[in-house]
Amino acid sequence: MPSQSNARIFVVGANHRSSTALLRDRLFMEESLLPQMFGRLRAGGLDQALILSTCDRTEIQGIHDSPESATDLVRNHFAAIGNVGYDELIDQSYALYDGAALRHVFAVASSLDSQIVGEPQVLGQVKAGHRLAAECGMIGPQLDRVMQSAYHAAKRVRSETDIVRRPVSIASAAAQICQDLHGDLAARAGLIVGLGDIGELIHEQLRTAGLQRVTLTAASSRAETVARRSGVHFVPFDALAGALADADIVVSAAGAGRHIISKMDAEDALKKRRRRPILFLDCGVPSDIAPEVEECDGAFRYSLDDLEQVALQGRSERQTAAAAAWQIVDDEVGSWYEGRADRDASPVIVELREKFTAAREKLLLDHPGVDAARATELLVNRLLDGPSRALRGMARQPDGDAAEVKRLEELVRRLFEDPSDGQDSEE
Numbered sequence: 001m002p003s004q005s006n007a008r009i010f011v012v013g014a015n016h017r018s019s020t021a022l023l024r025d026r027l028f029m030e031e032s033l034l035p036q037m038f039g040r041l042r043a044g045g046l047d048q049a050l051i052l053s054t055c056d057r058t059e060i061q062g063i064h065d066s067p068e069s070a071t072d073l074v075r076n077h078f079a080a081i082g083n084v085g086y087d088e089l090i091d092q093s094y095a096l097y098d099g100a101a102l103r104h105v106f107a108v109a110s111s112l113d114s115q116i117v118g119e120p121q122v123l124g125q126v127k128a129g130h131r132l133a134a135e136c137g138m139i140g141p142q143l144d145r146v147m148q149s150a151y152h153a154a155k156r157v158r159s160e161t162d163i164v165r166r167p168v169s170i171a172s173a174a175a176q177i178c179q180d181l182h183g184d185l186a187a188r189a190g191l192i193v194g195l196g197d198i199g200e201l202i203h204e205q206l207r208t209a210g211l212q213r214v215t216l217t218a219a220s221s222r223a224e225t226v227a228r229r230s231g232v233h234f235v236p237f238d239a240l241a242g243a244l245a246d247a248d249i250v251v252s253a254a255g256a257g258r259h260i261i262s263k264m265d266a267e268d269a270l271k272k273r274r275r276r277p278i279l280f281l282d283c284g285v286p287s288d289i290a291p292e293v294e295e296c297d298g299a300f301r302y303s304l305d306d307l308e309q310v311a312l313q314g315r316s317e318r319q320t321a322a323a324a325a326w327q328i329v330d331d332e333v334g335s336w337y338e339g340r341a342d343r344d345a346s347p348v349i350v351e352l353r354e355k356f357t358a359a360r361e362k363l364l365l366d367h368p369g370v371d372a373a374r375a376t377e378l379l380v381n382r383l384l385d386g387p388s389r390a391l392r393g394m395a396r397q398p399d400g401d402a403a404e405v406k407r408l409e410e411l412v413r414r415l416f417e418d419p420s421d422g423q424d425s426e427e
Contacts, residue, residue: 007142009101010067012074012093013052013059016115019092026082027058031132037077038136044073048140050133050147052108054125056115061105063142071095102146102336106329109150110157118163118318123154146336153332160328163321170198171205173310174281177302178206178249181279185210191247192216193240193261194254195226198283198304202251203230215243218254244269244278251281252288263292270298281307359383 014023029037034051041049041060049062058078064070075093079086096104107113111122130147133139139147157163182188190211192199195218203214216227219237227234235243244250244265254260261280266289270278280301282289287303294301359382364370367378391408 006065007048007063008065008067008098009061009063009105009146010070011059011061011096011101011104012071013057014078014089014093015057015059015113018094023082023084023089023092024055024058026084027053027078028055029053029058029081034132035136037081038133038138040077041073042138044077046070046073047138048143049138050129050143052125052129057108057113061101061143061146063140063146067095067097067101099333099337103329103333105146106150106153106332107326109147109154110325110329111154111163112157112322112325112329117322123151126150149332149336153329156328156332157325161321161324163318163325169201169205170283170304170307170311171201173307173314174202174251174302175205175209176314177281177307177310178211178279179209181277181300182248185249186212188248189213189246190215190249190251191243192232193250193252193288194218194256194284195220195223196253196255196283199251199253202253202281202283203232206249206251211249215247217243219256241265241268245272247278248276249279249281250289251283253283254288255284256288257286259287259290261289261293263290263296266293266296266299270296273298283307356383 014027016024029051034053037051038049041047046062046064048064049060052059052061060074062070075086075089075095078084078093079089082089104113109123109126111118111120114122126147130139134144178185178188185206188211190203190206190213192203192214207214214232215235216223216230216232217235217237217240218226220226223237224234240260244261245268247269250261252261266278266280270276275298277298277300280289280293280299282301282303285304289301291301291303293299360379363375363379363382367375370378394404394408
């Protein structure tokens with residue numbers, strides 16, 4: 001295992017910016033294959049690493065005394081996995097070390113390095129990779145400390161910026177609008193009209209947001225089969241009017257080429273509901289729902305263009321929030337290095353304190369009853385005796401390095417500078 005002083009952070013991989021989709025497909029590793037990959041890395045001398053393999057990236061984050069040699073090891077394995085030439089892999093991959101690597105790790109956990117900035121599931125992917133690496137014995141104290149700091153950075157980004165709070169896709173925009181109007185979706189009912197892909201995507205997003213009661217209707221012979229496979233209720237298409245009255249949310253993606261929900265249909269449904277509101281999400285091209293529906297009291301209609309505008313606004317706001325998020329990441333990187341410097345210095349400080357305490361106790365034993373002034377004088381002389389003799393001995397060496405002696409003298413001055421500018425300290 002790398003020593004604390006020599007351990008260095010590295011990241012090597014290929015992501016959506018550095019590589020083609022074809023290469024990422026070749027490098028993708030199923031979770032069941034990761035333990036085998038960890039075994040190969042360990043056999044090559046790398047014993048602290050985690051693997052992230054998603055549609056956006058395949059990369060290894062790790063700790064090693066020689067990150068350059070670890071990078072060669074990883075790239076060789078990547079080339080074998082992807083059946084790709086080493087030079088081609090280098091052209092489409094990246095290798096980061098030390099501060100740049102740490103910043104990257106924090107940015108990935110904070111969803112700043114994704115195709116869609118702020119995508120919430122990225123942090124879950126990182127934590128899953130961390131957990132699997134730990135189960136395979138590939139997480140040592142140094143890498144674990146890095147990951148815990150990355151989670152802290154991600155938590156700050158989520159809580160102190162709006163980067164994950166605005167929808168950036170049509171489906172997420174639809175879910176946000178539904179929640180804004182109806183609140184908790186668990187108590188609401190949804191109606192999906194048609195078998196269009198966008199309707200399915202919105203249904204998935206609404207289910208993730210808590211919608212449980214969903215009915216499907218479509219003018220297709222396979223609609224009932226699709227409903228059964230999706231675990232939703234089915235009603236025949238000719239029962240659409242009655243189904244409208246039971247729905248708090250209507251998602252229409254039939255693509256019928258005509259208005260299949262008219263103003264009169266909406267008005268009749270709202271009367272049966274005693275004006276409890278209905279949100280109509282019209283995703284048909286051309287429209288499935290008559291624009292006049294929004295004139296009904298209690299009806300709220302959003303077209304595909306409306307949803308796209310909400311998503312565009314969300315993407316713009318996320319990009320604005322990204323600047324503040326990157327500042328948080330940079331602050332956390334600085335704090336991490338400050339903390340590491342404190343950790344590295346602590347053993348020396350403890351050793352010095354023990355040495356000085358032992359010298360004080362021995363002096364008091366050698367000179368019982370001595371007054372404070374004399375005790376202080378004796379203690380200063382005793383503490384400075386060893387360093388003084390060492391410095392004089394180095395200066396007297398015939399082949400001594402004068403510049404090295406001068407550097408050590410300057411270091412001693414820095415170590416014993418009084419940070420309080422002469423003020424008394426209680427420590």
